[in-house]
Amino acid sequence: MPILNRAAELHDQITGWRQHLHRNPELLFDVHQTAAFVKEKLAEFGCDEVVTGLGRTGVVGVIRGRLGPGKTIGLRADMDALPLSELTGKSYASTAPGKMHACGHDGHTAMLLGAAKYLAETRNFKGSVAVIFQPAEEGGGGGREMVKDGLMERFGIETVFGMHNMPGLPVGKFAIRSGPIMAATAEFVITVTGKGGHAAMPNLAVDPIVIASQVVGALQTIASRSADPLDSIVVSVTKFHAGDAFNIIPDSAELAGTVRTLRTEVNALAEKRMRTLCQGIAEAHDASITVQYNSNYPVTFNHADETAFASGVAAEIAGASNVTTDIAPLMGGEDFSYMLEARPGAFIFIGNGDSANLHNPHYDFNDEVIPHGVSYWVRLTETALSA
Ligand SMILES: [Zn+2]
Numbered sequence: 378m379p380i381l382n383r384a385a386e387l388h389d390q391i392t393g394w395r396q397h398l399h400r401n402p403e404l405l406f407d408v409h410q411t412a413a414f415v416k417e418k419l420a421e422f423g424c425d426e427v428v429t430g431l432g433r434t435g436v437v438g439v440i441r442g443r444l445g446p447g448k449t450i451g452l453r454a455d456m457d458a459l460p461l462s463e464l465t466g467k468s469y470a471s472t473a474p475g476k477m478h479a480c481g482h483d484g485h486t487a488m489l490l491g492a493a494k495y496l497a498e499t500r501n502f503k504g505s506v507a508v509i510f511q512p513a514e515e516g517g518g519g520g521r522e523m524v525k526d527g528l529m530e531r532f533g534i535e536t537v538f539g540m541h542n543m544p545g546l547p548v549g550k551f552a553i554r555s556g557p558i559m560a561a562t563a564e565f566v567i568t569v570t571g572k573g574g575h576a577a578m579p580n581l582a583v584d585p586i587v588i589a590s591q592v593v594g595a596l597q598t599i600a601s602r603s604a605d606p607l608d609s610i611v612v613s614v615t616k617f618h619a620g621d622a623f624n625i626i627p628d629s630a631e632l633a634g635t636v637r638t639l640r641t642e643v644n645a646l647a648e649k650r651m652r653t654l655c656q657g658i659a660e661a662h663d664a665s666i667t668v669q670y671n672s673n674y675p676v677t678f679n680h681a682d683e684t685a686f687a688s689g690v691a692a693e694i695a696g697a698s699n700v701t702t703d704i705a706p707l708m709g710g711e712d713f714s715y716m717l718e719a720r721p722g723a724f725i726f727i728g729n730g731d732s733a734n735l736h737n738p739h740y741d742f743n744d745e746v747i748p749h750g751v752s753y754w755v756r757l758t759e760t761a762l763s764a
């Protein structure tokens with residue numbers, strides 16, 4: 378089963394939607410125009426229900442099959458862009474200064490709209506499909522907000538599926554794995570307070586720069602000495618701010634960074650070790666150190682049965698040799714994780730071909746991917762809800 382004929386017929390129209398969305402990127406929960414566009418299309422397709430304002434600016438369309446009552450599955454796309462200035466030079470480049478669809482969420486939204494159009498036309502399934510368009514994937518937790526707003530209960534969603542494009546993976550290929558596929562993310566801010574003074578009289582000061590440097594060194598032992606070598610973990614200090622003169626030891630220094638893990642327990646270990654190390658270093662130097670540790674997106678965890686099911690569908694569309702079923706997990710975060718905590722499901726990658734990387738100002742979603750993504754969504758729905 379290659380690409381569906383109807384998905385190929387809709388290719389140009391869906392490309393038009395994608396490029397319209399690309400021209401008009403919006404950030405986080407502030408996706409009002411995008412949500413309005415999605416709502417208008419879903420209503421035009423004849424969805425049985427179109428609900429807006431879920432998780433602030435999320436949109437859900439419900440399409441009932443013509444083969445009778447049955448289960449409900451959820452298909453999810455994300456709608457938000459990134460605070461980045463586009464450098465693609467494309468004719469449909471962003472018209473909003475400092476905002477850009479650099480993660481391909483314009484493509485995700487357009488493909489799910491295309492699938493909704495197809496499914497509303499044919500309704501060749503039993504039960505219902507809920508097409509979910511979420512805001513604020515890029516750091517705002519829009520997925521979490523939709524789940525909190527009762528997304529799963531309200532529409533009776535039993536299983537949920539997500540898809541993300543992947544630069545470097547050829548067009549027409551898919552990649553997935555059972556278990557953790559994307560990392561849990563946490564952010565930390567460490568404030569070291571010493572005692573400022575004359576740079577020529579360090580004995581009368583408590584130098585926060587020397588102490589913070591020891592903290593940076595000590596944090597390296599979380600991954601190298603505290604975590605099990607077989608567990609994946611990244612601890613990156615990405616900010617180090619202190620002082621502004623040649624001859625003054627400042628009062629304080631601030632460090633910040635991120636922790637990525639593939640198991641909740643490892644994230645908890647990282648937080649615990651970070652606090653212990655900071656406390657010990659503070660005591661050793663008569664300084665005080667505060668640690669703010671915010672655990673953010675959880676691990677995106679693919680459920681075994683739904684992953685096997687999704688790989689089977691992808692293999693039907695692309696051919697088994699074009700579906701990698703054991704891709705290594707990525708240490709990036711993804712807030713579809715909240716939906717996978719609420720219901721069983723699977724998150725799959727679809728090849729974007731030889732493009733610039735995600736979050737790069739030269740990145741662009743590849744419109745050639747559209748019929749593959751639409752076919753996947755349609756076939757997944759028809760198979761999951763077969764009579
Ligand atoms: Zn992104």
Ligand SMILES: [Zn+2]
Nearest residue numbers: 480482514541
């Ligand atoms: Zn993304």
